[in-house]
Structures are given as C-alpha cells and as structure tokens.
Amino acid sequence: MDSEPRKRPGGELATRPLHFIWICDCSGSMSTDGKIQSLNNAIREAIPHMKSVADENPNAQVLVRAICFSNGAQWHISQPTPVEDFKWSDLSADGVTDLGKALNMVAEQLKIPPMTDRALPPVLVLLSDGQPTDDYANGLKALMNEPWGKKAVRVAIAIGSDTDIDVLQKFIGNPELKPLQANNAEALVKYIKWVSTAVLKSASSPASQTKDSQLQNSNVPIPKIDDSANPSSAGDIW
Secondary structure, three states, rough: OOOOOOOOOOOOOOOOEEOOOOOOOOOOOHHHHHHHHHHHHHHHHHHHHHHHHHHOOOOOEEEEEEEEEOEEEEEEEEEEEEEHHOOOOOOOOOOOHHHHHHEEEHHHHOOOOOOOOOHHHHHHEEEEEOOOOHHHHHHHHHHOOOOOHHHHHEEEEEEEOOOOHHHHHHHHHOOOOOOOEEEOOHHHHHHHHHHHHHHHHHHHHHHHHHHOOOOOOOOOOOOOOOOOOHHHOOOOOO
C-alpha cells in the first residue's frame, strides 16, 4: 500500500520517486594511487549537496543506492534509500572489471515492478578506471531493453587515463554528452559534485516531467559543466 500522503485533485503534484544509482568500479586497479579512497571521499562529500537539491523540489523523492563491480557485481547499498537517510560506507578495490554483470543487475531493478510507471527518469552514474573484463555489451543491451534504462539520465566519469572511453560513451548513448575525464582527486570531487547537484536538479525538476525530449534517449536536459577551470592539471595525475 502506498504510504505517501495523497494529494487532493487540483492540488500540488504528488511526490514521484527519482532513483539515483552509483555504478562503481572496484577492480584492483582502483586501489592504485588512492583512486578508490578518492571515490569514497568524493561521494561522501557530495551527499549534503544532494540533500540540498532534494529539499528544493519536494515533489521528487530522491532514492539513492550503489552497486560495485569487480569479480562479478554486488549491491553495495541495495535498498533505494531516501537521500535524507543516505550514508556512504567505504568501498574497497580488488579483482577484475565485470561491468556487464553490474549493468544486468541494474537492468533488473529498472523493470516494472519494482519500478513504477509514475517515477521520474532515473540517474545512473558510471565510474570506472579501466576496461570491462566480461560481456559488457550484453549487460548494456539488457539495460537499454528496459524502458526506464533507455529513458535514464546516464552519466559516466573516467577515473584516470587508462579508462576505455569508448565503453563509457556507449553507456551514455548520446554523442552530445561525453564522458567526464577525472585525472586526479580534485577533478573527481568536482565531477561527482556536478552530478549530485546540477544533474540531479535537472532530473528532479518539474521540467523533467514533460514529454519534450531534449536528448536522444532522455526527457531530461543535461546542464553543461564549466570546464574553464578544469582541475585535471593540478596535483597528482592518475
């Protein structure tokens, strides 16, 4: 039974769920140069900003979870958690890069049910520093076969210079939106904050509830990121 309060006809919009999923590479290479700890720190730092954005639009219920992939994949935070209750526990890194398994598992969660047809487009954020070691194409196909997978806002962040950018671009599925290149911890913090604020705000805004498609596979306009002060040249380079 739906536990959220019913809105009177003609009243404000009923709250609609917005699922935000971190898809995190936890392969062994992420343990080098402090990458995995930088990822943990960046997501933890972003949580208060996510809460602020969610507070600005009470008609969207932001639900956050995370999946990690290395030898296979597993839900790091399995339950869709209201952002106001969301806490991050550190990931560790070891093993290979089974991205396909993670995408298959995300696809299962975007079926109806457990998703509802009244949700807002999900936000899927893929973070990786390497190349898939399994059949990622099959996993991506499974994701795109789900209406909510196709309609999701898909963003990818390359961690370091050894990432397979082509794979991340195929995940995004839009030639106008490129993977973000984070070559050090400062850049990673910047991009994760952008996804957690500007992208989340766009996805949760009333404009995202229209049928006007401004992107090929999404009805959510993706805000531009200001790279004029790109921090990638500062500090240690991955």
